[in-house]
Amino acid sequence: MIDKRLLAQESRARGLNENQEIQKQVQALEERLMLQALLAEEERAAGAPSEAELRAWYEGHLTELTQPERVRVVRIFAATPAGASAAQRTQAKQRAERFAQQLRAGQPREKVAAGGDGPEKARGGELGGLARGDWRGDVAVEKAAFALKKVGEVSPVVAEAGGFSVLQLLERREARVPPFEEVRAEVEARMLPQRKRKVFEDLLERLRRAGTIEIDVAGRP
Template sequence: MASYKGGAITAEEVLRESQRLPPTLRARFEQGTGREEFIRAMVDKRLLALEAERQGFTQDPEIRRQVRELEERLTIQALLAREEKSAGAPTDEEARVHYQAHIERFAQPERLRIARILVEVPPGSPHTAWTQAQQRAEALRRRVVTGEPVAKVAESGDGPERSRGGELGLLARGEFGSAALEKAALALTRPGEATPVIEQPAGAVVLVLLERLAPRVPPFEEVREAVLGQMAPMLQRRAFEQVLARLRKEASIELSSAGAPAGASADVDTVAQH
């Protein structure tokens, strides 16, 4: 992709370097002048590195120390990753045992599928604007109450949810963003039932109940992936402890009195894992 006195930039290197960029920034440098600019920046970086090496900075004791520490961290990570991989994934039986032991983590509270109809009021608007918004919201509410489909009524609202039929999705207690909205929503009992107009910072709001789901504990099969996700840190810890126990046994470790102060009670495994 580019050459310079002392080296070259390959397509593989450009690809690898570009993959480190955030997706939005990466698109800018994928083609045309942006790609050329990116490659020139890589060449500049190489020239600076070569000059630093020529001037002897690669032999600086502090830099060498930091390089050794980085290499140590990377190689330890690779070792532990291999140990975790060789240990294998937990069996279904192990996952089921974990699920039963922590079943409260997977319990789902009562949830409400809610639609919102919002009539926006810009910040700083006069009282008359609020009055008009409440009147408009009440008119939209009456359309719902008289049986007009919620999705059609929501199209006349102002919120971003209008493009998806007003739906906000499933919400549990504590997820409504407002005590007033939560109280009004929880009072709804029948699908299609609407709250009174509620004044909120964004404007006048009407909530409509689409569905009410009772609390439940999903079966293991439904949450299997979540169970495995919760087990991952435990399995990583187990692999870490096993390899460390083996290495300690083989190393014949001896601490001098200066290295083991009386009364020390640090969690050595926690420090080592960090």
């Protein structure tokens, strides 16, 4: 900080603070800081949105707040090598069918997953909670996952790029609109930009009605 002060003193001693370009930048910075302070003051004066305003926003944005249908599944993958022959694909499909039989027989999914090839086997085969469109792989896997209805249900073998999969449903959550109380904080946060914009526009409108601005020939207000 001392070095900074020494450098500033030397700049003034050389008259650099009188430089027109520097003065323009200082003025621009001053105006920007004052504007920020003014808007912050107006936002404080406006206060937080009322409960009625929050609920009105909630009711008007139910579609956006709807939580999509989700499933949590186990995937056991039997891979085929690049350029696999028909025989190799048959062998991989047979492996996947054995995985399905093991799951249906009640063998622990972690044990079955350990024999698979996908990276998810390190997590006991679990892919986590996924909504439609979250799948980054073959859409056939997504379709098979959402076709499962009961926890523990095992899918038929699914052919996909690079091999064959079998899926088991761990959890299913239907699409739902969360109650207002559950998403109140989210509603308030999502209202904030809109509220800030309204405060700004209201202030600007008042100033336009009451204020007077003169511009000189050099274009400076």
